[in-house]
Every structure is written in structure tokens, then in C-alpha cells.
Amino acid sequence: MHHKLLALLALCLTTFLYFGVPWRHAPISYSLPAGVTAANATLGFGAVLAVSRPQSPRREELLFAANLTGVEITIPLQPKWTDADVARLKADRGSKITRGSALAWLGHLNALKWYGNLNTVLFPNFQEARLTRVHRYRFLESGLETALILEDDVDWDIRLRTVEVPLVAKAFRKLLHSDATYWADLSQWEMIHLGHCGDIFSADKFKGMPHERFVDNTLPPLKRMHTKTQAFLQRLGFGEYERMIHRSSWPLCTFGYAVTQASARRISTELAARETDGGKQAFDVRTLEACRDLGYKCYSANPELFHHTEAPSEIAEVNQGTDEHGRLQAQSTDVTPNIACGARSKQFFTNDKATLDFLKMEVGEKGHCLLDEMEPDRSKWPWVI
Template identity: 25%
Template sequence: MLLPTRYFAIPSASSRLAALKPKYLTIIAIVLFFLITGSFIHIQNPDRIHSALQRLPGTDAYAKFATPAKLARNQTLGFQEIFYISLPFRTDRQDAISLLSSFTGIKSTMIEGVDGGSVHPKGKTIASNLNPGAFGCWRSHANIWRKVMDEDIETALIVEDDADWDVNIKDQLFRISQGVLSHTSLLDNQTAYTRKDAPYGTDWDLFFIGQCKSTPPKEKSKIGPVIAVEDPSILPLKKLESKHVSELKAYNITTSSTRAIARVHDTICTTAYAVSRRGAERLLYNWGYKDFGLGIDNEFSFGMNDGKIKGVVVAPPLIEQWKTGTGADSDIDAVAGAASGERLGSEGGSTRNIKNSARKAMKEWVKWQKKR
């Protein structure tokens, strides 16, 4: 299925440099030297796309969304809160998330995960036939949806404790914000909050940045535009897992260094997604107040397909599971009694689709800190 795709391109360095006088080239060379040698985390420079964005149809000037876009680089990545879920006994994963957050300048709050086997029968939905691990996963997420409602939180990013992300995640999300804010189709139902403080808008219930895979809606009328954002911090297509290459092709993206932002019909995994306040209400009503019987990621997919909730996805994802072995390290499989195999420990893990893994970079970062 070929979808309408909207690009904003970064002007080539050669075309811009050719228009400059030699004396200015010397100044630029000196500035670039100090920027590159004096920075460890800030590898990419998304400011290069400002001029290109000003020429986008429908965006009179970049200044219209400069303020909310820059919030993508704050400690909560432009969301009001970041919560991560971790079972109380997974202190190994809690240590890892604390290190990862400190390393990349992110502020996150732990929410205790729920052991599904310990939930009283009356606390379970009548139709649920989930195993204890999957049920505990749902209840852990549902507790955050309720917290978002109770504390009147406009947007919250929910991350599971086996996550990994790129050292440039703030710059990556800055680009995503510029893409979202440049396209009015993702900015319906604007409020004073969204115009000033929402770098990704809030016209969504779920905003996926950590799915295992996604597919667009089956009905063309529900697809809407696909925004293609150039991002040099993505792995080349030939190095991405085939599932993410297929994911991009479904959104008509066939070139490297490009992400898609689009309405989504189907997703797998809940490694990292944001929820709006309105979305939290809809989630808790449909999968809490009402009965359900599938894993929460499957329920999300059916809900988006049926029009119960509205989802937006970034593909390929910015956040991915850090695999530290086989099913032996999965809290869902372990609780269900299906876990087997070898555990490798945090340091022995890996992610396959992140170019500059923050977990892998922590070792060098600690060495650098010692020398300061």
C-alpha cells in the first residue's frame, strides 16, 4: 500500500557552503571544530532544518512552533511526566534506568509494577483469561493511566524498565516535534496548553515511540498523511531488522535516514508510548472499567482499528527493548512459568536497531567522568 508522504529535507551542506565567502568558511570551520570536540552526547545538530521548515507549505514561519518544539529537549522529553514501570524486586533494571536517565539528562519516576498472581480475584476483569504476567502488565499500565487522570497530567511518557534509547534521543524528538507541528492534520483540537507546551500536539490518545512493529490503518480514508522526517541518527536500512524495514515500506518510506510519523492501526509491544489525559480516560474505560481478554498491546490495536482510541506512531521506534538473554529475563514469561534459557545480565545485553545505544555508551561515559 502506497501512502501520501510529506517530506521536509535538510538542504545539503555543499549547496549552502558554496554560497558563502571564504572568510566565512574559515569562521565556520573554527566553530565546528569546537562544537564537535567539546560535545559528547550532542552528536547530531537538528538546527540545520530550520530554514527548510520555513519553506514548508502551511507553515508561515518556524517561529510559530519554535517554543513547543524546543521542549522536546527538556528533562521529560517534552512530556509533562515520564514514568517507568518496574517490579519491586527488579532492582537491577531500576539501577539501569537511573543510570540511563542520568547519562542522557532525563528525569523519570518509577511506578511499581504489579505481580498479576497476587491480585485478588475480585480485582480482575470477569472476561480476562490472561496469564498472571500479562495481567500484571496490564494492571501496571492501568495504574499510570489512573494517575494521569487523578493528577490532571496532560501528557505522560510510559516506559518499561528494559528500555534502551539513542544518546541523541533529545535531538531525535526535536526533529519529530518539528515534523508534527508542521502538519495541521496532527494538530486538531488545539488548546492553550497544546499551542504553548505540547511539542507533539495532543490530538492523540497514544503516541508510540517504542513499539516492536506497527502497520497503518487498512482503510485508506483513515490513513491521513505520512510525515517523513530526515534523521541521520537512524541505522541504514540494510542494518535495521527486517520488521522495521517492512514497517517503513508500509508508510511508503524506502530511503535511509528517514522516520515516518503517521496515524496507526496496529502496534506490537508497549516498550514506550505516551498517553494524553483524554487518552488515559479512554484507556481506563475500555480496558479497566469494561471487561477485556487480550494482552494490552493487542487490545490497543483492536481499539485503534475500531475507532475507540486514536494513535500516532513514529517509525522506526526511538526506544527499544534491551535484550539480556532469552525468556529467562522476561518478567511476563517468568511469571507465566514459560521462561527458560540463560540470563546475560544488564551489561551483556544488546539492542539491534539503535545506532548509538545509550546503554552501550555508558561504559565510555563512566570512563570519561573519571578523568574530569
């Protein structure tokens, strides 16, 4: 009798969680093609690192999304940057970098070097009150061959690990004609831009560009994409639910980018150790120049897999404004550009462990996007990169 009662309670809890939360649409899920399996917890890289200062208000949502989708994120501990640190980063002549952009730049360099105490952040309550591991080595000396670096305000689709990354990695291996590792021959690339704010170029340039095109049904319909992305894909002759991996052309924004040990060393010592004379507005402008002008071997997933959430950026909070690209402009809408079912959606967020366990199974593992039937038509929302 006792076992029957427990089974009944479990059934009631599952029914409540499924029908009691504010989701009404039938679950929608996607499966991988034959021969393709879900990526591991670090998405096929040696580590997934987040650029995040201590006490960042963005960490809780980042960690929730990681926990929901089974992604293991490590946050290298950043020192408290001083005026002297900022001064050392600035060019001697013609500096253009703002303090906010300088702090972000230093955060990326810290992740590329990756040393000191590290927090492994897959806790059920999303807190970093305790250190679970202490490392005293740099990424460049760690033995790890690759790392994916994310900014702490990025969002991604709930099927990132189970569908999207496996499809992109498979296409990338095909493009480079290499199965040497999950991400092909590491000597053939230096940066893979999986998150950016639009690597957009002309149709004429696309004709001779190395690329691999494939179907990805986790993408939103074209009409629901950012208007610039929609126009770009249509200009290239792309239809619904098509993605590609290609040689980078204009990969602005560093929402999510992969590096190898060799390229991390090159970026942190040769390319972006400090602002060049004449000035650079931001770290991402400098890395764009590396891909566009300096012969770095860079590739981009298009549309992107990571995009920043529509919330005020920390750079803007420091600078009290945005740069001329508008890349940091805050939005009030609860949607992430070019992401069909964002893992950071406020509809998913919960501090209740039982609900979280249910969501990890239904949303993270099975890929069911449980949408509120009262949600506004996303195609009408004004997305601005």
C-alpha cells in the same frame, strides 16, 4: 604551582577517560536543524513514568541510561499485587490472560492512575534507597497535562532528547497543524506510540494515511535495522535515515506511549480497567484494538524511538514462555533493534562518577557514539521482535 598541578591532573584524567576506556572509533555526532532545540528533561511531556516493580533488576540500567542522556524518569510505586488483584482483572468468561501478563497490565494501570509514593530517580549511583518526593495525588488530578509511560526494559538512542524527540515533535505539530503545545493540540490525540515492536502495514494503506516524513540521521542504516522494519520501509519507498510520524495502524507493544489526562482516564476506566469477556492476552493487545477498531486517536513514530532490550522479560519469567506473537522472546545479543547507539549499552555502563560525568558530556550532551572497534557487524545479528 598548586593550580598548575591540578590542571595537569585534570588533563591526565580526561585523556585517560577518553583513551583508556575500550572505545577506539572517532566520535560521531549529529546536530539539529536550524530552529529546532533539544527537548527538556521530560521530553516535552509533563512527566516520564516507568512501569517498574520494586526491586526490579532492570532499574539500574534504566536509571543509568536516563542519567547518561539527561532524561528525568519518575517511578510510581507499585503495590505488591495479590491473587485477588489478578482475579479482579480477569474476564468473567473466556479469560486468556496469563498471570505474568496480568501483572504487567496492572503495572500499566498503576502508572496511568499514578498515585502514592513516587521515586524521582536521577541519582548518580542509580539507587532508590531514599524517597526524594512524596505525592498523594493521581496523575489524573495532578495538573500535569501529559505523561510518557515507559516499560523498564526499554532502550533508546543517546540522541533521544537532543535530536530525535525534537524532530518527531516538530513533525507531529506539522502533521496536526498545531503549535498549541510541544506535542500539538492535546485534544487531537489520545496515544502517541513512540516505542512499539513494529506498526507495520501495506503500501496501499499508506497512500491515504495521515503522516509526516522527515530525515533523521540518528537512525541506523537500513541494512542494520530489524529485517521486518527494513522490508517495511523499503516497501513504502523510504530511503536511508528517514523516519515518520503517522496515524497508527497496528501499534503492538507498549514500550513507550504518551497519554493526555483525558486519554489516561479513558484507558484506565473505559478501555482497560479489566480484561474483556472473551479474553485478551495482554494490555498492549487491548490498546492496539482501541487504536485499530475503537476510534482512538493514535499516532506512531516509525521506526520507533524505544525498543525493549534483548533480555528475558519479566512476563516470560512468570509465564515460563512467550506468547504467539514472539514479542517477548529473549535474545543473547548485546544490541537493541532499530536503535543506532543504545544508551543502555554495556560499553557505557559504569559506577565510577568521574567516568559517568565524562560520558554525560561526550555521549549524552554532544551525542558522540563511542563504539568498540572490535564490535561485531550488527547487520549480521539475528534480531527478533
